[in-house]
Amino acid sequence: MLAHGEAHPRPPEPDRLARALDLYEYQGKELFRRYGIPSSDGRLATTPKEARAAADELGTPVVVKAQVLTGGRGKAGGIKLAESPADAAARAADILGIDIRGHTVTKVWIEHASDIEREYYLSLTFDRSAKKPLFMFTTQGGIDIEEVAATSPEALVRLHVDPLEGCQPWHGRRIVYDGAVADPGEQKQIAAIVGKLYEAFVGCEAMLCEINPLIVTPEGEVRALDSKFTVDDNALFRHADIAEMRDVGAADPLEALAREKGVTYVKLDGEVGVLGNGAGLTMSTVDVVTFVGGRPANFCDLGGGGDAQGVVDALEVITRDPQVRAIFFNIFGGITRCDEVARGILQAVEQMGIAYPMVVRLDGTNAEDGRRILTEATLSNLHVEATMLDGARRAVELAA
């Protein structure tokens, strides 16, 4: 199924599926090498001294590249050429510690500098719409792929792979011929990389493998100059080596704490703390708080269980955010029992001395018991509301 040249292509941005582990460039390249995808030799450095040693070992010139889990490194001054080991140390000193789109650079990748004749783009993504892996290739590489898709969609080859058939040699041929790669040597190398990229994608259970740019050197050699590699969290149980690549320090501290506590938490930028059970209901609660005129401070999902300790853990995360002025609990008991949640709220108030106004709405399994437990506690900052909408209104009022 080749969508190349269709009139209205869907945005071909990589569908960076969630609950996924994003890897740094150097980690992705390590995986590329494992699967035989050619890339330049390099070393990781966290200090200028290490950068100098790396350049010494590799031979100059080298490129010093910031390792961050975000795009736009080049424009932010995160990629620099160095002519000597001393220069590499100086460039590393420039780059280490700078901020790129909210990410502080703590490590750089020192790589043998490549002469570039041409820049192509090749990626393999998990296309959830078609429910198939999707190859994308263009000879207009090195730039924003979304721009290529928008301005010259005919230059972007899109080719799905049937997951039961797997990647066959014809996929590689279609990509190079439809992509109008003229040189037979390049055709052969790119077709081979296509097959290896598929092996890496399936072998690592990736959601995205992107090579941008895929370069051609003046000698006609095709190599990966960058990597973007994202792996499915749900598959990490059988990829211990990849699971270890997670950089826990790169996460938002509150989100890291939540992860440790087993709570799903996303920081937002408002005053009303939101705690719900189940992803959909919690998302909907965040929306409803906004629709009644408030600003949610977070998305916090208690998950399916929701015992008393779970409530305490979640409140611990929510209350670390200094912006929070009131908390809205929206619980619909199914497996979660509302009396348990009520007990957790009281336990947390006692343990943590929470003084914020808290609005609680309970429905479903054991809701009456839960409401009774809360009412009998007669806490002045605890407000029980009957519906989701009323609860949201009250919480917004109290946070004002």
Place this chain on the structure above:
Amino acid sequence: MAILVDTETRLVVQGLTGSEGRFHGLRNRSHGTNVVAGVTPGKGGQDVEGVPVFDTVASAVAATDANTAMVFVPAPFAADAMYEAIDAGIVVIICITEGVPAHEMLRLHAYIQGRGVTVIGPNCPGALSPGKANVGIIPAEIFREGAVGLVSRSGTLTYQIGHELTQLGLGNSTIVGIGGDPVVGSSFLEILALFEADSQTEQVVMVGEIGGDEEEKAAAFIESEMSKPVVAYIAGFTAPPGKTMGHAGAIISGSAGTAQAKKEALEAKGVRVGTTPTETAQFVAEIVRA
């Protein structure tokens, strides 16, 4: 009539001897579901409160004529369990298990095409036809029998909307949670088609959320293929791009998959979209009473 699960359902629970499988399997039985068998390799010959346990799905089917499977086995083994059920001739498979690797679902999804089998889930609350059968973890007490079909990517949000419908005196034909993962066995399209063909269902509520384009595809399907009125709700209007909101599928990537885009796609095809669960239920009530 209802869809997927009803009085004709003969359920085999894969993983019946585990704590979750046992709890929910028996809970489903107490709601009237005909739970005919359990499967746990190595535990064939035992029973769970009178439900016979078999080593394989094939032997369970041979002995009990099971036609529906509920999968409660741990994530690393869930896809295997589903293939086994398909091979044994099971026609409806409901996988509750959370955390099934996406690549396995990709292959399974390709495998089931054209085989006449319906897979619901994984990572879903299951299907409930009030008064007939409950397969999964949906709390049956909060729903009542009626004519509104409900299909959702979420669990508790489904309960919320079901509860709002009940408050307005409306009941459900079947409630189906299709799951919040990036690749699920059945998407909105398949379930909408079942509701369209079901004699009990008169209106349908579709509960979507951010991520993917299944709601957009459903919008086109509703316009061209459905005679029954559909009301929708989308969660995640205020979700920031690039952040997962709990469900693995709930993420906005770039400009695609936003709640606003989904709402517009649905409204362009004449589907009313509620801004809150409460308003969504009110829209249904308006249609029913019109």
